[in-house]
Amino acid sequence: MKRKKTFFISGIDTNIGKSYATGYIASQYMSKGYKTITQKFIQTGNVGFSEDIQLHRKIMGIKLLPEDYVLLTSPIVLPYPASPHLAANMQKTTIHCESIANATRALERKFDVVLIEGAGGLMVPISENFLTIDYIQQQKYPVILVTSGRLGSINHTLLSLEALKNRDITLNSIVYNTYPKADKYIENETARYLKEYLKIHFPNATFDIIPEINIDQNKTD
Template sequence: MSTYFITGIDTNAGKTFATGLMAKYLLDKKVNVMTQKFAQTGCVGVSEDILAHRDIMGVPPYNVDKDGTTCPYVFTYPASPHLAAKIDGQEIDMNVINASTKKLQDQFETLLIEGVGGIHVPITLEYSLLDYLEETKHPLILITSSKLGSINHTLMTLELAAKRKLPIQGLIYNHYPNNSDVILKDSIEVFRTYLNKYGYNCPIVEIPEFKIGESPYVDFSPLFQI
């Protein structure tokens, strides 16, 4: 059983789309794969990110989606999980999330867990996503992009991951929004340099620009060795 945690340099980095594309890639390779959403905010019912995964994978929602296993916490207010839970009169219990993860790990060969926002999002006031990742040691797949500010956010994330001794499986570079080919090419070189600086010998996989509704083929074999 292989479990990977997909995190981003911040919100809207492209985690959901990348997770869906990776799941589709593995599914096409006959891998028994499932995706999980750590928590969903700004939504009602089944996690909208889980539904997006299924749409990209080209499959209908699974029973584990409908019964909440793939996302046990869905909050109505679009905010950090700790605040969204408070607004809805709830509190996140990590035992519930971990139990859902274990259930999925028992049923599927590969599990992709999509995070919430960036690496240091608070789950409760005293417990952050970073704490969870330090405890579980799930290999990280970090999603970054070509938008302005991404270099700063990416390098801070890499430094923080290195200090907490978090394993990184690979970095996914989302070309959207590609406003400058010069910046795009330079950013990749910067990321390679700093991955090496922090001791990460892992691949960079690029996701090209795409139109809404499209699902471009991306070769994720460097990440999964398939």
């Protein structure tokens, strides 16, 4: 039997390409024969469904799964497009992480690989006194960190790596998103620098590249 794998996909910032990376990595696992599903641990800015899950399925080239319809893949969906703690406050509710962890465990029972997409970056608050990185540490998930070649990425990436190291969280990989195209000298230097940094500080982590993806070419029917 193949070993079960669950990863938490975080990024150096919101809008860095976590959803694209999650869908792309899921399709890679699928093509290697792993039964694979993705989950959005907290979705804000939607009502009753997760647009990130829809995007994952589109990139994976599949239709919505039964687990999507029963919201196992998006256990917390809040309408206000903000950090989870604020989106929850706006609804006069609090986020119970145990319900997210239960949903993930249900997916783990049925799938070989579960890719959990975060919301924003590592230090995003889930509630007043509990951060996304606290949840990752508590659940012992290895992290896939999405970055890019835009100006500022080296700084944001090293800050994220420092935070992971500080809490003994395993870094599985850095995923370098090649979209959007930026200054090619900055892009090349960012990739080179981060690869060298990993070799020294995280020798067991890999450096993977996400190409530009045209989702209109991914037919789901």
